[in-house]
Amino acid sequence: MDIAKAKKSLTTLESWQMVLNVQELFNKVVKRVLILCTVCLLLCLATLQEAKALVQTPQNSIVSNSILIAFQVSEDTVSAVHKFEQAVRAIDPDGTLFVDISPAEYINGMVLITVANDWYYQPYQIRKQAAQSLWNSWAAIYSPENPDKARVKILDLKGNRIGGSSTLGGSLVDVDK
Structure with missing residues (x-):
């Protein structure tokens, strides 16, 4: 019986490990997307005034x-x-x-x-x-x-x-x- 319990515990541990790996992968993807969005937002804000002036210079x-x-x-x-x-x-x-x-x-x-x-x-x-x-x-x-x-x-x-x-x-x- 101890072998059956050990196999069941090992299976449960492997399934939790897969869940944790998926969650870890998800966290990495979310972090990278957030970093990319932040960089894009900062670039947009930095060039907004210049772009506005380039487009809206009165004739x-x-x-x-x-x-x-x-x-x-x-x-x-x-x-x-x-x-x-x-x-x-x-x-x-x-x-x-x-x-x-x-x-x-x-x-x-x-x-x-x-x-x-x-x-x-x-x-x-x-x-x-x-x-x-x-x-x-x-x-x-x-x-x-x-x-x-x-x-x-x-x-x-x-x-x-x-x-x-x-x-x-x-x-x-x-x-x-």
Whole structure:
């Protein structure tokens, strides 16, 4: 009888061990899912303000002739935009390609670059390299110690986004094909 009880106890122990293994596996899965959800939530919260500003930059807030009207950006950004505009005007003094340069209303470190229709006549690779060069110049002026803080947003004459920095980092520059 002791052998029968021992076999029954062993069977019961094995079944509990299987239950505990399943529960342990379930706990590991739940922990990983919770960690993944937390990381995703933190990433979303970190980029929410930037993404909102990228999408909601008012089309009528573009500045002409370096006159700033009711912008909510720091004086450092305004000063840096002015320096950047002077550098761009040295390359394009008549404004035939780069029509306007202004700070973004809600994000310090973002500059809006309005381009003329001639922008579209350039091959994709030339436009992409030009956008990357614009970002490099802007980053060197605005935040040389942390270049990814500097962002560019390239707009057409109607204020549509046609290129610029990613919400993940200023150095990730793209242009529409």
